[in-house]
Amino acid sequence: MRIRHVVAAASGALLVASLAACGGGAAASGGGEKVQGGTIVYGHEQEPPCIFGGWVQQAYISRNILDSVVTMADDGSIKPWLATAWKISDDGLTYTFTLKPGVKFTDGTALDAQAVADNFAYWEKGGNSTAKVSIDPYFKAARAIDATHLEVTLNKPYLPLLQMISQAYFGIQSPTALKRSDQLNCEDPIGSGAFKVQEWKHGQEVVLTKNPDYTSWPATAKHEGPAIVDTVRWKFLNDAVSRYSSLATGETNVIYDVPTVNWKDAKTKYDVQQYITPGKPVSIYLNTVNGIFTDKSVRQAFAYGADRKAAVEAAFHGVIPYEGNPSVSQSTPGYNASVAGAYAFDQPKANELLDQAGWTTRDAAGYRTKDGKQLAVKFTYPAGSVFTTEGATVLQILQQQWKQVGFNVTLIPETQAETFAGKYSGPKAYDAQPWYWTSPSSAILWIVWRPDTKESPNGSNSAFYNNDQLSTVIQAGNSAATTEEANAKYAEAQQIIQDNAPAVGLYTQTTSIASARNLHDVWLEKSQGEPVFADAYFTK
Amino acid sequence: MTAIALPYRAALRLRPATVVSVLVVAVLVVALIAPGLLTTRDPNAIDLQSTLLSPSWSHWFGTDDAGRDLYTRVVYGTRESFGIGLGATALAMVIAIVLGFVAGLARGFVDTVLSRILDVAFAFPVLLLALLLIAIRGPSLGTVIVAVGIGSAPGYARMVRGQVLHVRQAGYIQASHALGHTRWAVIRQHLFPNAMRPLVAMMTLGIGQSIVWASGLAFLGLGVAPPSPEWGALLDAGRAAITTSPWLEILPGLVIVVATLALTSLGRTLQHRLEGAAR
Numbered sequence: 022m023r024i025r026h027v028v029a030a031a032s033g034a035l036l037v038a039s040l041a042a043c044g045g046g047a048a049a050s051g052g053g054e055k056v057q058g059g060t061i062v063y064g065h066e067q068e069p070p071c072i073f074g075g076w077v078q079q080a081y082i083s084r085n086i087l088d089s090v091v092t093m094a095d096d097g098s099i100k101p102w103l104a105t106a107w108k109i110s111d112d113g114l115t116y117t118f119t120l121k122p123g124v125k126f127t128d129g130t131a132l133d134a135q136a137v138a139d140n141f142a143y144w145e146k147g148g149n150s151t152a153k154v155s156i157d158p159y160f161k162a163a164r165a166i167d168a169t170h171l172e173v174t175l176n177k178p179y180l181p182l183l184q185m186i187s188q189a190y191f192g193i194q195s196p197t198a199l200k201r202s203d204q205l206n207c208e209d210p211i212g213s214g215a216f217k218v219q220e221w222k223h224g225q226e227v228v229l230t231k232n233p234d235y236t237s238w239p240a241t242a243k244h245e246g247p248a249i250v251d252t253v254r255w256k257f258l259n260d261a262v263s264r265y266s267s268l269a270t271g272e273t274n275v276i277y278d279v280p281t282v283n284w285k286d287a288k289t290k291y292d293v294q295q296y297i298t299p300g301k302p303v304s305i306y307l308n309t310v311n312g313i314f315t316d317k318s319v320r321q322a323f324a325y326g327a328d329r330k331a332a333v334e335a336a337f338h339g340v341i342p343y344e345g346n347p348s349v350s351q352s353t354p355g356y357n358a359s360v361a362g363a364y365a366f367d368q369p370k371a372n373e374l375l376d377q378a379g380w381t382t383r384d385a386a387g388y389r390t391k392d393g394k395q396l397a398v399k400f401t402y403p404a405g406s407v408f409t410t411e412g413a414t415v416l417q418i419l420q421q422q423w424k425q426v427g428f429n430v431t432l433i434p435e436t437q438a439e440t441f442a443g444k445y446s447g448p449k450a451y452d453a454q455p456w457y458w459t460s461p462s463s464a465i466l467w468i469v470w471r472p473d474t475k476e477s478p479n480g481s482n483s484a485f486y487n488n489d490q491l492s493t494v495i496q497a498g499n500s501a502a503t504t505e506e507a508n509a510k511y512a513e514a515q516q517i518i519q520d521n522a523p524a525v526g527l528y529t530q531t532t533s534i535a536s537a538r539n540l541h542d543v544w545l546e547k548s549q550g551e552p553v554f555a556d557a558y559f560t561k
Numbered sequence: 562m563t564a565i566a567l568p569y570r571a572a573l574r575l576r577p578a579t580v581v582s583v584l585v586v587a588v589l590v591v592a593l594i595a596p597g598l599l600t601t602r603d604p605n606a607i608d609l610q611s612t613l614l615s616p617s618w619s620h621w622f623g624t625d626d627a628g629r630d631l632y633t634r635v636v637y638g639t640r641e642s643f644g645i646g647l648g649a650t651a652l653a654m655v656i657a658i659v660l661g662f663v664a665g666l667a668r669g670f671v672d673t674v675l676s677r678i679l680d681v682a683f684a685f686p687v688l689l690l691a692l693l694l695i696a697i698r699g700p701s702l703g704t705v706i707v708a709v710g711i712g713s714a715p716g717y718a719r720m721v722r723g724q725v726l727h728v729r730q731a732g733y734i735q736a737s738h739a740l741g742h743t744r745w746a747v748i749r750q751h752l753f754p755n756a757m758r759p760l761v762a763m764m765t766l767g768i769g770q771s772i773v774w775a776s777g778l779a780f781l782g783l784g785v786a787p788p789s790p791e792w793g794a795l796l797d798a799g800r801a802a803i804t805t806s807p808w809l810e811i812l813p814g815l816v817i818v819v820a821t822l823a824l825t826s827l828g829r830t831l832q833h834r835l836e837g838a839a840r
Contacts, residue, residue, distance in 0.1 A: 260800075261801055262800055262801060262803050262804065265804075266804070280801055282626075282801060282802045282804075282805050282806075283804065283805070286805075331609055332609070335609040335612055335626070335627070335628070336626060336627070404782055405782065409801075410798065410800075410801040411626075411801070413787060413798075414626045414627050414798075416787070417605075417607075417627055417787050417788040418607050418609070418627050420787075420788060421605055421606070421607045421788075422607070431786070432786055432787050432788070433786055434700070434782065434786065434787065436696075436699070436700065436782070436783070438696060439699060444699070
């Protein structure tokens, strides 16, 4: 067995030494007197259906309650968390994790290797759909060797396994608690994290209280020990204007998703952080099996036909970057920067492609037609839950530009209820639909572009684009022996996607927070950009 | 009747509020029928070099985040906002007339059942009913018209029923029956026109109210699809920039207020006028 990675549990000790003094009255790094205790009021945007689950909005909060086996550092490397070290077999099929001893869930259950193995089984049984698709079909089994050693075996080598399980979707829950009803687990998941759920006032806030017995902080933590503040009030302030105003009035200490129109102002008044999350950026899936986009030339014309870069820069006031690569965001390891420049705004080229595709005539309104049929695009998008006001403005700008080359794009904003009910899913429901998917690895390519077949459906392949060559190349990347080899394959996959245009790039999925200047050490973790409050403290 | 009505009409002509209301509604009607007479711009024309400009001579209401001229969008939005107001009020009236006349004419058990149903429906806030319908059918122009129309109908239906009950007691109705006119003839020639008279004014008031409700739904993102310049949709689109570009909220908001006040004022005037004529 070749040891690929062994990391000492104390690797973060030097980092945290200067911040470890938690007693009241200690000097803070940013000036002022450090306060022990207090309540952080955090203004978040979306209220999730459960406090853990497979949506990033669930991961945001569960990251503060559940600990994971490993975590991701700022440089993208994997660091210890519940696991202090791990070994990977030469064939890449067996991972042996050494777990931190003596860790307990907040219900008193021991967090041992069996508990982690039970969580893998729970995810595979559908307990967390995103966790499942993130390791399928590579994951084979997880078993406890003894109390502190866990063995995870794979069907095929899967190089991004550690990156994938660093996401909060893989937060470990008490197996005792998981035996409770789904409703109880939804409302009050039991982990070993820095905070536990005290109360969920639906429609208003989740109140998190400090876990005083916390012992299992990650190597990336900014201090050792339980959380410094006593309480985090995780408030749901969906309206961006109210959320931003709440900082000025002192109703919140920190907010999520600073409105881009206020970004410049926020930088002068608050401590701001912005993180371009890795994974699939916000890009537009084009339906390749039904409607006008079955023709590759029409898809390419759609990509050429609008100035996506200018639209993004205008609508987001230059705060959120344009992303021309539709499959992998620029902050993702393995990103192919060369494909991002494809399909730059070129309406003559779009017109040429549409002419060649037979859309040569125009109706009275100026839209192209072919055999009496209009070049119409039914464009559905999840308003609010995925698309902010700025995102909706981008689409309206593009709609007018697509009109110039002859596309009649009808924008259909979906309500959150419609999105969750799947009203606009399936190949008959739309021609174009934008989505994002945060993920710390280019392995997101497999989740999204795995062929959608009857035998093995892939509901995440929203372009319904099946390409055997693409599938082979992504799998080669996933099972590569080295990161360099994997990245080369992922880059090739991104090129195939861009060449065939089953999706069109728009902008990066970006996390931002603004915090009052007397609040310190709220940080964004790197796999998905969740705000972490375990190290945060006030100064006076 | 004529002796009272003539001085009353003369007095109406002198009321400044009435004159202003008529002028405002006249402008709105022009915007509704021929918006091109009030602006030469395209309401959806994008200009990325001119985003979020404050009001000026070249852009009276400023521009939005896509560089669209807000004044032009407000002008073109009249068609949808008024369309919803007219459509919803017309639908509400049709429902109200059918239910109100059936209840008022049938009386007895049918009247009791219909009246209780209307009481229950009336107790529901219009917006709540509208939200329920939109949740089932999904947001669209048609759904908003139907939702606001159905939501407003119970109030009108109770009014129609009351009018029918009131008018059917009138002496000329009794006389018509005594003269041997058929029931249908009495309803068609006497009862219907007289029962409907006050409702003409109520319809005018209702249009303004429906515009406000529809704007509220659009503000919640449950109205017509983008890039519609419907007034409530303009408010919804502009609220993100309320602290930096307040004209995006203030100016369309003022238009909604002025249009609704003008329609309400005109409705009240008509109401008084018709009541005067009925004396």
